[in-house]
Amino acid sequence: MSAQLRLALAQFDFPVGAVAANTVKIRELMAQAHAGGADLVAFPELAISGYPPEDLLVRPSFLQACNEAIAELARGTDGIAALVGFPHSEGEVYNAAALLREGRIECVAHKQALPNYGVFDDKRYFRPGHASATGMIGGVRVGYLICEDIWQPEPAAQAAAAGAELIVVVNASPWDDAKQAAREEQLIARARETGCAIAYLNLVGGQDEVVYDGAALLVNGDGRVAARAPAFVDALLWATFDPATRTLTADGWPVVADPRPEATLYAALVRGIRDYVQKNGFPGVLLGLSGGIDSALTLALAVDALGPGRVTAVMLPTRYTSRLSLEGAREQAERLGVDYHVIDIEPTFQSFLAALAPAFGGKGPDVTEENLQSRTRGVMLMALSNKHGRLLLSTGNKSEMAVGYATLYGDMCGAYAPLKDVYKTVVYRLAQWRNEAERARLAREPARRATVPAMVGVGGNGEEGATHAAPGVWIIPPAVIERPPSAELREDQTDQDSLPPYDELDGILRRFIEGEQSQAEIAAQGFPVETVHRVASLVLRNEFKRRQAAPGPRVTAKAFGRERRYPITSGWL
Numbered sequence: 001m002s003a004q005l006r007l008a009l010a011q012f013d014f015p016v017g018a019v020a021a022n023t024v025k026i027r028e029l030m031a032q033a034h035a036g037g038a039d040l041v042a043f044p045e046l047a048i049s050g051y052p053p054e055d056l057l058v059r060p061s062f063l064q065a066c067n068e069a070i071a072e073l074a075r076g077t078d079g080i081a082a083l084v085g086f087p088h089s090e091g092e093v094y095n096a097a098a099l100l101r102e103g104r105i106e107c108v109a110h111k112q113a114l115p116n117y118g119v120f121d122d123k124r125y126f127r128p129g130h131a132s133a134t135g136m137i138g139g140v141r142v143g144y145l146i147c148e149d150i151w152q153p154e155p156a157a158q159a160a161a162a163g164a165e166l167i168v169v170v171n172a173s174p175w176d177d178a179k180q181a182a183r184e185e186q187l188i189a190r191a192r193e194t195g196c197a198i199a200y201l202n203l204v205g206g207q208d209e210v211v212y213d214g215a216a217l218l219v220n221g222d223g224r225v226a227a228r229a230p231a232f233v234d235a236l237l238w239a240t241f242d243p244a245t246r247t248l249t250a251d252g253w254p255v256v257a258d259p260r261p262e263a264t265l266y267a268a269l270v271r272g273i274r275d276y277v278q279k280n281g282f283p284g285v286l287l288g289l290s291g292g293i294d295s296a297l298t299l300a301l302a303v304d305a306l307g308p309g310r311v312t313a314v315m316l317p318t319r320y321t322s323r324l325s326l327e328g329a330r331e332q333a334e335r336l337g338v339d340y341h342v343i344d345i346e347p348t349f350q351s352f353l354a355a356l357a358p359a360f361g362g363k364g365p366d367v368t369e370e371n372l373q374s375r376t377r378g379v380m381l382m383a384l385s386n387k388h389g390r391l392l393l394s395t396g397n398k399s400e401m402a403v404g405y406a407t408l409y410g411d412m413c414g415a416y417a418p419l420k421d422v423y424k425t426v427v428y429r430l431a432q433w434r435n436e437a438e439r440a441r442l443a444r445e446p447a448r449r450a451t452v453p454a455m456v457g458v459g460g461n462g463e464e465g466a467t468h469a470a471p472g473v474w475i476i477p478p479a480v481i482e483r484p485p486s487a488e489l490r491e492d493q494t495d496q497d498s499l500p501p502y503d504e505l506d507g508i509l510r511r512f513i514e515g516e517q518s519q520a521e522i523a524a525q526g527f528p529v530e531t532v533h534r535v536a537s538l539v540l541r542n543e544f545k546r547r548q549a550a551p552g553p554r555v556t557a558k559a560f561g562r563e564r565r566y567p568i569t570s571g572w573l
Contacts, residue, residue, distance in 0.1 A: 003138055003139045003140075003243075004138075004240050004241060004242050004243070005039050005040065005137060005138045005139075005140045005142075005166065005240070005241040005243070006036075006037055006038050006039050006040075006138075006238070006239075006240055006241075007038060007039070007040050007041075007042070007168070007199055007238070007239045007240070007241060007248075008029075008032075008033035008036060008038035008040070008041040008042070008236055008237070008238055008239075009041075009042050009199060009201040009216050009236070009237040009238075009239065010026075010029045010033075010041060010042065010043045010044070010047075010201070010236055010237075011044075011201060011202065011204055011214040011216050011229060011233070011234065011235050011236070011237055012025065012029070012043075012044075012203075012204055012234045012235075012236075013203065013204045013205030013212075013234060013275070014026075014043070014044060014046075014047040014048075014050050014051075014203065014205075015050050015205070015207070015275075015279055016049065016050030016051065016052070016053055016054075016056070016207055017049070017050055017053065017056055017062075018050060019048060019049060019062075019065045019066055019069055020065075020069075022047060022048055022049075022050065022069075023048065023069040023072065023073060026043055026047060026048070026073060026082075026084060027073060027076055029041065029043070029236060030073070030076070030077070030080060030082050032236055033080060033082075033236065034078075034079055034080040036236075036238065038080060038238070039080070039081060039137055039138040040080070040081045040082070040083065040137050040138075040142065040168070041080060041081070041082050041083070042082075042083040042168050042170055042199070042201050043082070043083065043084045043085055043170065043201075044085055044170050044171060044172055044201060044202060044203035044212075045085040045095070045097070045111075045146055045147050045170050045171050045172040045203065046085045046086060046087060046095065046172060047084055047085045047086070047170075047203075048066050048069050048070060048084065048085065048086035048087070049062070049066050049086060049087050050207070051085075051172035051203060051207070051212075052119075052120075052121070052172070052207070053087065053125075054121070054125075057087055057093060057125045057126075058125075063087060063089040063093065064089075066086050066087050066089070067086075067088070067089055069086070070084060070086045070098050070100075070105065071105070073100055074098070074100040074103060074104050074105045075103055075104075076103075077100045077101055077102060077103055077104075078102070078103065080101075081099060081100065081101040081106075081137050082099075082100045082101070083097050083098070083099055083100075083144055083168060083170060084097065084098050084100060085097045085146070085170050085172075086098060087126075088108055088110065092127040093125060093126055093127065094108075094110040094111065094126055094127055094129060095110070095111035095114070095122060095125075095126045095146060095147075096108050096109060096110050096111065096129075096146075097109045097144055097146055097170055099133070099135055099144060106135060107133050107135055107144075108133070109129065109132070109133035109144040109145070109146060110127075110128070110129025110130075110133075110146075111126065111128070111129055111146035111147065111148065111149060112128050112129040112130065112131075112132070112146075112149050112152075112154075112155050113128070113148040113149050113151065113152045113155065114126055114128050114148065115147075115148045118174075118558075118563050119174055119209070119210055119554065119562055119563050120148075122148070131158060132144070132145060132149070132155045132156075132158035132159040132162065132164075133159075134159055134162045134163065134164050139243070140165055140166055140241060140243050141162070141163045141164050141165055141166075142164060142165070142166050142167070142168055143156070143159025143160070143162070143164035143166070143167040143168070143196065144159075144167075144168055144169075144170075145159065145167055145168070145169040145170075146169070146170055146171070147169070147170070147171040147172060147173060149169065150167070150169045150171075150186060150187065150190055150198070150200070151186050153189075153190070153193060156190040156193065156194050156196065157193065157194060159194070159196065160193075160194035160195065160196050164194075164196050165196060165197070165221075165241075165243050165246060166196060166197045166198075166199065166241050166243070166246075166248075167190070167194070167196045167197070167198045167199070168198075168199045168201070169198060169199070169200050169201070170201050171200065171201060171202040171203065172202070172203040172212060173202050173203070173212065174210040174211065174212055174554060175210075175211050175212060175213035175215075175231065175264075175268055175555065176554065176555055176556050176557050177261065177265060177555060177556055177557070178557055179213075180213075180215060180231075180264075183200070183215075183217065184217065184219075184225060187200055187217055187219045187225075188219060188223040188225070189223075191219045191220065191221055191222070191223045192222070192223040194221075195221045195222075195246065196221055196246070197218075197219060197220050197221045197241060197246045197247060197248050198217075198218075198219040199216075199217075199218055199239060199241070199248060200216055200217040200218070200219070201216050201237075202214050202215060202216060204232060204233070204234055204271075205271065205275050206271050206272040206273075206274070206275030206276055206279075206553060207275070208276070208551055209551045209552065209553065209554050209559065209561050209562060210553070210554050211232075211268045211271055211272045211275075211553045211554070211555070213231035213232055213264075213268065214229060214230070214231060214232060214233060214234070214235075215228065215229055215230070215231040216228075216229035216237055217229070218239055218248040218249075218250055219248070220245075220246060220247045220248060221245075221246030221247070222246075226247065226248045226249065226250065227239070227248070227249075227250035227253055228256065229250075229253055229254065230254050230255070230256045230257070231256075231264050231267060231268070232264075232267040232268060232270075232271045233254050235253070235254055237250070237253055238250070238251035238252060238253075239251060258437065260433065262429055262430055262433035263433065263437070265422075265426070265430065265555055266301070266304075266430055266433065266434065266437075268553060268555050269301050269418050269419075269422070269430075269553055269555065270301055270304050270305045271305075271553075272418065272552070272553030273285070273301055273302055273305040273306070273393075273416065273418050273553075274305040274306060276391075276416050276551075277305070277306060277310075277391055277416075280391070282389065282390065282391040283310065283389055283390060284306060284309075284310030284311060284312065284388075284390045284391070285302050285306065285310065285311055285312070285390055285391045285392070285393050285416075286311070286312035286313070286314060286381065286384055286385060286388070286390045286391075286392055286393070287299060287302065287311075287312075287313060287314070287381075287392065287393040287395055287414075288313075288314055288315075288316055288377055288381055288395065288411070289313035289314060289315050289329040289332070289333060289340075290315070290316075290321075290325060290329065290395075291315070291321070291322070291324065291325025291326060291327075291328040291329040291480065292325070292480065292483075293427055293428065293431055293476070293480050293481055293483075294395045294396065294397055294419060294424075294427060295329075295395040296328070296329075296332055296431065296476045296477065296480045297419065297427055297430055297431050297434070297476060298393055298395040298418055298419060299311070299313055299332060299333070299336065299338070300336070300431075300434055300475045300476055301418050302393060302418075303336045303337075303338060308336055308337040308338045310390075311336075311338040311339070312338065312339040312340075312341070312384070312388070312390055313329070313332075313333045313338050313339070313340050313341075314340075314341045314342075314343060314380070314381060314384060315329045315330070315340075315341070315342045315343070316342075316343050316344075316345045316376075316377045316380055316381075317342065317344055317345070317346070318344075318345055318346045318349055318373055319346055320373075324479060324483060326342075328477045328479055328480045330342075331477055332475075332476065332477055332480070335474075335475070336475070341384075343380055345373070345376045345377060345380060348376050348379075348380075349372065349373055349376050352372055352376060353369070353372070356372075371407045371410060373410075374407035374410025374411050375407060375409050375410040377410060377411065377413075378407075378409055378410045378411070378412075378413035381413055381414075382413055385415075391415045391416060392413060392414040392415055392416075393414050393415075393416055393417070393418060394411070394412055394413065394414025394415075394416070394417040394420075394549070394550045394552075395411070395414075395417075395418075395419065396411060396412065396417060396419065396420070396549075397419040397420075397422050397423065397424050397427050398419070398420060398421050398422055398423050398424075398509075398556075398560070399423050399424040399425075399499075399502060399505055399506055399509060400424070401420060401542075401545075401546055401549060401560060402509050402513065402538070402539050402542075402560075403499065403505070403509075403535060403538035403539060403542060404538055404541065404542030404545050405498065405499060406545065406549075408545055408548060412545070412548070412549055412550070414550045415550055416550055416551060416552060417549060417550040417551065417552035418552055418553065419552065420549065420550070420551070420552025420553070420559070420560065420561075421552060421553060421554050421555045421556050421559040421560070422555065423502075423506045423509065423510070424502040424505070424506060425502050425503060425506045426506075428481065431476045431480075431481050432481065434475050434476060435473070435474045435475055435476055435478070435481075438473045438474065438475050439473045442473055500531050500535065504527065504531065505535060507527065508522055508527055508531065508532055508535045508536075509535065509539070511525070512535070512536055512539060513539070513558055513564065514556060514557050514558045519532050519533055519536050522536075536573070537573060540566070540570065540572070540573060543566050543567070543568045543570075544568045546560045546561075547568060
């Protein structure tokens with residue numbers, strides 16, 4: 001009877017550049033895996049350096065530190081094998097994974113397929129490997145592949161030809177809303193082509209504009225998915241491989257609590273905020289809370305990411321700010337328990353108008369005055385950020401950023417934009433989901449009900465004069481979700497004064513941005529020709545704004561930023 005192989009998969013975050021800290025974490029997890037009886041423990045792609053290290057890889061001192069770290073870890077192996085990702089520098093630089101065992105580096109696998117699309121720039125930094133590495137562990141021949149290698153047939157086929165029964169693939173694969181299905185499709189195809197079982201391990205965590213979800217997978221040799229790990233959960237995952245049947249069995253993996261796409265997307269945004277703030281050393285965040293749905297959702301995300309004590313919300317009203325906005329913002333801030341301030345910007349706005357009046361030369365009011373209100377808010381928020389050291393969150397969504405429905409140096413002020421890659425229609429879905437999730441949570445924890453404020457009226461405090469009912473529990477005020485969206489920069493303004501309805505707008509944008517469809521192709525699907533042309537023109541004309549926007553988590557197949565790099569100056573339409 002063939003011996004079974006016990007695996008430990010380290011689904012954890014290994015921050016970019018934190019070579020010393022990552023080395024300590026790897027050593028500690030190796031010890032845990034050894035104590036648990038693992039024959040092999042695997043770590044994500046470039047776990048030593050973090051991924052993507054970008055131009056750190058051109059610094060000799062950085063590469064030397066990574067090579068010294070892998071050698072140090074090798075010396076500490078005793079009774080366990082460890083597959084550890086690192087940048088391997090030997091004249092050329094390779095994206096590599098070293099198999100460490102018995103105090104030495106037994107072999108090094110070099111990534112063969114170097115992605116150079118989307119957010120990936122591997123060809124800028126690395127040379128490709130030319131063969132798949134395999135080795136015997138516990139009587140089982142194991143193949144070692146790195147990320148993109150499993151998306152191509154040849155590396156897995158090479159490993160199988162060398163006798164591999166199990167392939168362990170280590171990854172730093174960014175999440176987007178279509179990624180998990182695509183991964184499973186590729187893994188199933190490789191397993192069926194080769195007959196090898198596949199243990200897929202992925203990095204977790206936020207890194208600038210990308211988020212890594214983990215979501216480890218076990219796939220049997222016949223292509224059946226044996227187990228799925230939750231996304232955005234740090235865990236040492238245990239599995240057993242049976243070479244006789246080429247099957248993998250998960251041992252005590254965490255359960256996916258909510259499989260709905262909104263739950264995973266929300267977790268991605270929370271993780272992006274938390275890691276960006278904490279890895280960059282900020283004590284907390286602040287945001288302008290307008291009483292609209294975008295800022296309301298951003299506040300909920302920030303509180304879930306950091307806790308209420310690290311979040312400040314600021315309402316900055318003018319004469320155009322409605323009572324509904326004032327009440328909705330206050331009531332949500334009170335409900336979530338964050339530090340909350342109201343700063344009336346009307347006097348400051350008027351002083352700007354007075355100072356500018358001579359230079360305006362008697363011209364009548366137009367969008368300039370609307371933008372000036374937004375820029376007054378930006379000045380106030382940046383001052384608060386400077387004074388208190390809290391990172392300013394920008395609250396705009398992808399629909400607005402796509403068509404330029406945002407003010408430079410106004411509502412675009414901020415160091416991080418959680419909703420930058422989230423369409424407006426999805427903002428609504430996430431807000432509804434977050435309220436439903438809160439009701440479900442409290443239903444599971446009835447003992448907590450006594451600590452939850454009474455849900456009478458929007459404020460939850462039973463006061464008279466509440467403007468609407470809020471049955472049950474909410475995190476985002478229902479009236480904020482239900483109201484027509486408005487920038488509130490003039491009387492009776494709504495977004496649809498300037499934009500098509502969001503269902504229509506987002507339908508066009510998805511096809512034009514992610515789908516790269518032509519205007520004719522989009523119009524042929526039932527969208528009005530004039531509307532398609534107008535939306536496409538707005539997208540292309542506003543590249544200059546997006547180049548100046550804050551970074552935010554990439555959660556679709558094509559985000560603005562490093563992934564979608566259109567020229568600012570272009571004659572194409």
